[in-house]
Amino acid sequence: MTSNPSKIRVSLYEDNHALRESLSSLFELFPEFELTGAYANPLRIIENIKERKPDVIVMDIDMPGMNGIEAVTLVHKHFPEIKILMQTVFDDEEKIFNSICAGAVGYILKKTRPLDIVEAIKDANVGGSPMSQAIATKVLKMFRQYSPPKADEKINLSDREKEVLLALTQGKSYKMIAESCAISLDTVRFHIKNIYDKLHVHSMTEAVSKALREKLI
Amino acid sequence: MTSNPSKIRVSLYEDNHALRESLSSLFELFPEFELTGAYANPLRIIENIKERKPDVIVMDIDMPGMNGIEAVTLVHKHFPEIKILMQTVFDDEEKIFNSICAGAVGYILKKTRPLDIVEAIKDANVGGSPMSQAIATKVLKMFRQYSPPKADEKINLSDREKEVLLALTQGKSYKMIAESCAISLDTVRFHIKNIYDKLHVHSMTEAVSKALREKLI
DNA sequence: TTTTGCCCTACATGTTCATGTAGTTCTGAG
DNA sequence: CTCAGAACTACATGAACATGTAGGGCAAAA
Numbered sequence: 001m002t003s004n005p006s007k008i009r010v011s012l013y014e015d016n017h018a019l020r021e022s023l024s025s026l027f028e029l030f031p032e033f034e035l036t037g038a039y040a041n042p043l044r045i046i047e048n049i050k051e052r053k054p055d056v057i058v059m060d061i062d063m064p065g066m067n068g069i070e071a072v073t074l075v076h077k078h079f080p081e082i083k084i085l086m087q088t089v090f091d092d093e094e095k096i097f098n099s100i101c102a103g104a105v106g107y108i109l110k111k112t113r114p115l116d117i118v119e120a121i122k123d124a125n126v127g128g129s130p131m132s133q134a135i136a137t138k139v140l141k142m143f144r145q146y147s148p149p150k151a152d153e154k155i156n157l158s159d160r161e162k163e164v165l166l167a168l169t170q171g172k173s174y175k176m177i178a179e180s181c182a183i184s185l186d187t188v189r190f191h192i193k194n195i196y197d198k199l200h201v202h203s204m205t206e207a208v209s210k211a212l213r214e215k216l217i
Numbered sequence: 218m219t220s221n222p223s224k225i226r227v228s229l230y231e232d233n234h235a236l237r238e239s240l241s242s243l244f245e246l247f248p249e250f251e252l253t254g255a256y257a258n259p260l261r262i263i264e265n266i267k268e269r270k271p272d273v274i275v276m277d278i279d280m281p282g283m284n285g286i287e288a289v290t291l292v293h294k295h296f297p298e299i300k301i302l303m304q305t306v307f308d309d310e311e312k313i314f315n316s317i318c319a320g321a322v323g324y325i326l327k328k329t330r331p332l333d334i335v336e337a338i339k340d341a342n343v344g345g346s347p348m349s350q351a352i353a354t355k356v357l358k359m360f361r362q363y364s365p366p367k368a369d370e371k372i373n374l375s376d377r378e379k380e381v382l383l384a385l386t387q388g389k390s391y392k393m394i395a396e397s398c399a400i401s402l403d404t405v406r407f408h409i410k411n412i413y414d415k416l417h418v419h420s421m422t423e424a425v426s427k428a429l430r431e432k433l434i
Numbered sequence: 435t436t437t438t439g440c441c442c443t444a445c446a447t448g449t450t451c452a453t454g455t456a457g458t459t460c461t462g463a464g
Numbered sequence: 465c466t467c468a469g470a471a472c473t474a475c476a477t478g479a480a481c482a483t484g485t486a487g488g489g490c491a492a493a494a
Contacts, residue, residue, distance in 0.1 A: 136346040171423030206388030
């Protein structure tokens with residue numbers, strides 16, 4: 001995949017001139033890296049990639065023209081094998097979240113020491129997920145927010161009820177459920193009534209909401 | 218918080234005798250640690266904590282009697298300030314997820330080098346989130362699975378429509394929405410119709426489902 | 435100024451839902 | 465065996481919803 005297997009091809013996107021220079025120097029200092037480009041913005045990133053075929057891209061998150069997250073999305077779509085390492089001054093939760101979801105493999109703060117940046121790039125290149133400590137902590141925190149609130153009291157739905165509830169969350173009507181489950185309309189009513197009782201709700205909307213929020217299905 | 222501020226008080230829960238001994242030796246080797254206990258199971262963990270007041274607990278995830286995740290849940294509930302570092306042989310996704318959600322601050326593999334374990338404990342003690350590389354990668358992967366599928370085409374709901382949609386997901390009826398938004402019932406109908414158009418759905422259930430799944434609200 | 439977009443109101447019609455009551459199977463536990 | 469629980473069917477009624485049409489007010493853009 002690499003044109004020179006002995007070196008990690010690194011491209012850099014960073015609008016701050018001083019920082020770009022200093023990072024460029026850093027990469028040139030280490031023989032394991034080959035700097036394939038240092039750009040002030042990612043406007044021509046797709047072309048750049050086609051020409052220089054980097055293994056790892058180090059990207060500032062805030063840049064003029066196109067922001068880093070859009071760039072990540074674009075790159076990840078066209079070149080999913082390229083490892084993207086985001087770099088930023090702030091550990092803003094939303095940006096972390098969006099970067100990761102857009103396809104970045106790691107996220108480091110700008111105050112990271114040069115040697116650690118070097119390590120992070122090597123990690124990223126071999127499939128790792130380098131993160132600054134502060135980022136890791138934030139990721140875990142966000143992760144926990146998605147944890148199922150569950151287990152307040154276990155809601156014991158029968159298989160049939162789960163099937164019907166799933167159909168409800170898919171927006172099906174009683175009639176459609178009756179067809180897809182091959183039961184009568186009245187039986188659908190019957191099951192839904194029981195589901196309501198078990199979930200302590202009184203409408204399809206509430207049932208769907210509860211089912212999705214608490215991941216009952 | 219620490220009875221001896223110069224040392225990190227560490228307790229160990231590990232059912233494998235050899236591993237327990239070897240980790241114990243490791244902690245005793247480093248003057249920055251004070252081993253406050255090494256246990257084969259977490260059955261009396263609450264009592265142990267009360268007696269020995271550890272700062273950091275290193276816990277094997279699979280143990281007889283009570284498994285590590287249950288133990289984490291218990292400890293986190295009673296002593297949220299204690300940092301728990303999970304340790305396991307396998308990087309099983311479900312266990313990682315459950316451990317983190319239960320309140321563990323870090324997760325390392327047993328093959329981690331002793332020096333790195335020492336670092337991980339120090340990290341955990343100062344509020345970090347030490348993770349093995351393989352774990353970090355898995356966490357990010359899981360994280361992405363929760364990412365909004367969005368961005369197919371951005372759905373542009375007005376503030377009012379978002380308000381109404383939110384109310385729908387809370388299981389409110391048209392009448393209740395009219396009251397809480399202080400608008401007429403017909404206006405609610407009007408907005409909901411528009412929401413349906415924008416979301417390409419035709420019922421409250423579908424709208425709620427789409428809103429929750431794609432995190433539009 | 436006119437247009438456009440958004441928010442709002444109103445009325446009408448047919449459909450779907452929520453709920454209650456009541457009865458039939460079938461299966462497995464006592 | 466028979467009893468309990470589950471899944472199912474049936475019918476009935478009032479409430480809630482989906483949709484269409486038709487319009488007024490108001491602020492920003494053209």
